[in-house]
């Protein structure tokens with residue numbers, strides 16, 4: 001794949017960029033560089049941007065697109081490890097993460113994310129760790145049920161896990177067939193492929209996506225300068241709930257000494273919620289890019 005083939009339609013572009021308030025001299029980390037859409041707009045507003053991605057293909061493509069700008073720098077890494085990956089830059093003025101996978105990752109059969117294109121059952125965003133096929137082979141059935149239920153909200157988690165453990169698929173289409181066999185025909189969902197939830201759940205487990213988000217959320221206070229902002233775009237309800245709760249805790253943590261009968265600090269924390277409610281994509285954006293339908297953008301600002 002060449003850099004020009006790497007096309008990802010950026011979600012909530014204006015909304016995320018405006019809320020991060022990029023400007024000359026401000027340093028912003030784009031923790032999910034992907035195709036570089038958000039980074040490009042941040043650069044256009046005068047900011048210095050360090051783009052991080054765990055996928056070497058995405059990093060190479062975005063660096064080819066943006067690398068001529070002296071205010072851009074690309075780095076390989078996991079946003080879960082920003083305190084290490086960006087240690088030389090911290091604290092910064094802004095951090096953005098736009099969760100999940102990019103369209104080119106989904107579209108290239110060899111990456112193994114797609115239930116409609118034959119490829120190895122891989123699903124790794126980066127080069128490390130076990131593939132989805134290896135995960136199925138090495139995870140016991142009960143844990144596989146949990147993964148399918150928790151990450152995929154899959155109502156047929158039990159029969160699917162049982163069939164996956166029996167068949168041990170190594171190809172994407174084979175895995176999709178296993179799911180089809182495990183779910184009664186009359187229970188197949190109308191709007192999505194019957195294997196959508198299983199593939200999403202396996203992808204999230206293979207890439208430790210919730211664990212990476214937890215680590216990022218916990219690191220936010222140490223990443224930002226006073227006045228700096230963190231923005232997260234989530235597509236999955238579990239992820240958005242984590243972001244909402246973490247941001248509320250940052251903004252509303254009670255700082256009263258223990259033992260007081262009532263709170264006297266009004267629960268004021270070190271952060272302010274910039275978005276009281278998640279920002280969603282406009283109707284026009286959803287029409288142009290259906291993937292944006294489930295996007296939720298939340299932003300916090302460090303106050304002290």
Ligand SMILES: C[S@@+](CC[C@H](N)C(=O)[O-])C[C@H]1O[C@@H](n2cnc3c(N)ncnc32)[C@H](O)[C@@H]1O
Pocket residue numbers: 008009010011031032033034035036037038039052053054055058077078079080098099100101102125212
């Ligand atoms: C939705 S795309 C980002 C698209 C980007 N905002 C744009 O406008 O083109 C998500 C990207 O984040 C990367 N990614 C996902 N989780 C990551 C993590 N924990 N650390 C680093 N990169 C990650 C993926 O490899 C993918 O390239």
